[in-house]
Amino acid sequence: MASLDEIKKVIVDFATNTKKSKFYFKDMEKAVQKVIPDAKSREIKKAATALINEGTLVYFSTGSSTMYGLKGRGISLETEETGKAD
Amino acid sequence: MSAEGEEKLWETKKYDEVRIYKDEEIWNYTDEELANYKCKHDTPLLDQLEEGPWPSFVSDIKQEALHRHKLPEDKLLIPADVCDDLLGQVELSYVEKETHWKHGGIVGVFGYGGGVIGRYSDQQEKFPGVAHFHTLRVNQPASKFYKTDYLRALCDIWEYRGSGLTNMHGSTGDTVLLGTFTEQLEPVFFDLTHDLGVDLGGSGSNLRTPSCCVGKARCEFACYDTQDICYELTMHYQDELHRPAFPYKFKFKFDGCPNCCVASIARSDMSYIGTWKDDIRIDQEAVRAYVAGELKPNAGAFGGRDWGKFDIQKEVIDLCPAGCMEWDGKELKVNNKECVRCMHCINVMPRALRIGTDTGCSILFGAKAPILEGAQMSMLTIPFIRVEKPYDAIKDIVDKVWDWWMEEGKNRERVGELIQRKGVQEFVTKVLGIPAIPQMAKEPRSNPYVFWSEDEVPGGWQRDINEFRKRHPR
Structure with missing residues (x-):
């Protein structure tokens, strides 16, 4: 069984290198399971929640669905609030 | 909030312990002032909505706009003219037939992925009061039973830290608090949880508020x-x-x-x-009382018009979708195995028919x-x-x-x-x-x-x- 830290590392690698700055949980889950095939979705969720609480990942919500993103990559609170690009 | 006999997770404070506004600040305008209220922006199209037979959200927003203008500045943490700017932006959208809201975003409260829906204006210079207009969903109490203490405190918090506008309720069921700025999200969340003992509801790819x-x-x-x-x-x-x-x-x-x-x-x-699972319970005496006109069908709910004498054959037996009922003039029979639970007979004659006991x-x-x-x-x-x-x-x-x-x-x-x-x-x-x-x-x-x-x-x-x-x- 993979440790929480291992899963967190794979998530951060994925969030850093994926083409899109925002991604669905499912995309993140697939990326983790590619590297760690026995990682369960609840473990991945726990790791993602830990990364959110540490401030490494952020949620992006449209109101109807939610995505994850690496903090500071792509949209930031400032660009979101002013509508001006970085 | 907690169920009877279970651990009490939060204290819910009394209104007097947490109130922000005095009575004279809550009731701070007259009907005459409201009738003469002039919004900051011209809103001819919205004004037309007030002319119809139904209550209009435009009238409600104008009422709140006037109320906010008459409150002291130090008792409002987001712009006093948020309601005026909201009307202005909606009017602009009616003219241009396109929205000026940017929906969604990364705003939220710490650790939560739901409960806050980010919304911004793309006309922030023209309508600074609604530059940010985030929505909060608040988990409603079961069956929406409120205490007036709770509702008063909720309104005070939202007047102080938000637009004062609410939706009671959104279609998921939550109390919806409409419109605040990013910096107020955490304080509102703190007040809701610590003073009122309620949590945010669900939004996004979550379990939504049950x-x-x-x-x-x-x-x-x-x-x-x-x-x-x-x-x-x-x-x-x-x-x-x-x-x-x-x-x-x-x-x-x-x-x-x-x-x-x-x-x-x-x-x-x-x-x-x-x-x-078992049979519909039948009180034959009461059935006969309905037929004789001694009891009002539907508990009198359709009593506003004269529909004539209650006709059990036409109004109940013939309307049973499973055709599983029979009335011989003295006794009502139900073939319960065929019942599809449409509830019609029970709704019409609630004193005579009751749901089974094996539920x-x-x-x-x-x-x-x-x-x-x-x-x-x-x-x-x-x-x-x-x-x-x-x-x-x-x-x-x-x-x-x-x-x-x-x-x-x-x-x-x-x-x-x-x-x-x-x-x-x-x-x-x-x-x-x-x-x-x-x-x-x-x-x-x-x-x-x-x-x-x-x-x-x-x-x-x-x-x-x-x-x-x-x-x-x-």
């Missing part, structure tokens, strides 16, 4: 305690409610009987509808609004299950369905769409492990193929190609 009908609190038709299970599942699935990891939204709604007062059958991915609920899956494939109602999947604390049998079903949906569901695919895509057979027999019944089929089978499952085929799906070729050379 909601229930009035249930046993006031309704004799309730087949189970909708409020208790609603509260229990809300508390049990806190992680799913606040930390989104589903493919899309998921809704529980609890109806105590098939009258379906929270419309769970149309609006929830997993609908719990109260039902009974529980039916569980249905898959209702949704028409984003993909059109709107659909929930499908009856589990005809009867007991609804008893601590609801472990029900939680087991929930967990199985979520595991399957999280594994197989595509991004933004509701569970109802997944059932359509993968088939009812897989959902019922493999995921839930229950036997299929004819009521689950929408129409007679038209596909001529027989679908075998792997364990029904000798050797399963695996075969040795060399063995096969020995018998079937190329």
Whole structure:
């Protein structure tokens, strides 16, 4: 069984290198399971929640669905609030 | 908030302990001032909406705009003219026929992935009061029973830190607080949790705030305690409610009987509808009293017009969708095996007919609004299950369905769409492990193929190609 830290590392690698700055949980889950095939979705969720609480990942919500993103990559609170690009 | 006999998780303070505004600040304008109120922006199109026969949201917003202008500046933490700017922006959208809202974003409260929906104006210079206009969803109490203390305190908090505008309630059931700035989100959340003992509701790819009908609190038709299970599942699935990891939204709604007062059958991915296994209880004396006109049908609900004498044959027997009732002039008979729980006879003659005593609920899956494939109602999947604390049998079903949906569901695919895509057979027999019944089929089978499952085929799906070729050379 993979440790929480291992899963967190794979998530951060994925969030850093994926083409899109925002991604669905499912995309993140697939990326983790590619590297760690026995990682369960609840473990991945726990790791993602830990990364959110540490401030490494952020949620992006449209109101109807939610995505994850690496903090500071792509949209930031400032660009979101002013509508001006970085 | 906590259920009777359970640990009290939060203190709910009295209004006087947390109030922000004095009485004279709350009642701070006259009818004359309201009639003469001139909005900061010209709004001729919106003004027309006030001329119709129905109450208008425009009048409500103007009322709140005037109220805010008359409050002291140090008692408002977001612009006083948020309501004027809201009207201005909506008017502009009516003129241009396009929205000026930017929807969604990364705003929220710490650790939560739901409950806050980011919204910004793309006309921030013209309408600075609504530069940010975030929505908060607040978990409503079961069946929406409020204390006035709570509502007063909630309104004070929202006047102080937000626009003062609310939706009571959103279609999921939450109290919806409309419009505040990013810097107020955490303080509002703090006040809601610490002073009022309520939590944010669900939004995004979360379990949405569960909601229930009035249930046993006031309704004799309730087949189970909708409020208790609603509260229990809300508390049990806190992680799913606040930390989104589903493919899309998921809704529980609890109806105590098939009258379906929270419309769970149309609006929830997993609908719990109260039902009974035994017979409808009949008081023949009372039936005769209805027929004789001594009791009012529908408890007098349609008494505003003269519909003539109550005709049990025409108004009840002939309307039974299962045709399972008979009235011989003295006695009412019901063939209970054929009853489809339409509730019509019970609604018309509540003093004479009552739900059975062996009660529980039916569980249905898959209702949704028409984003993909059109709107659909929930499908009856589990005809009867007991609804008893601590609801472990029900939680087991929930967990199985979520595991399957999280594994197989595509991004933004509701569970109802997944059932359509993968088939009812897989959902019922493999995921839930229950036997299929004819009521689950929408129409007679038209596909001529027989679908075998792997364990029904000798050797399963695996075969040795060399063995096969020995018998079937190329």
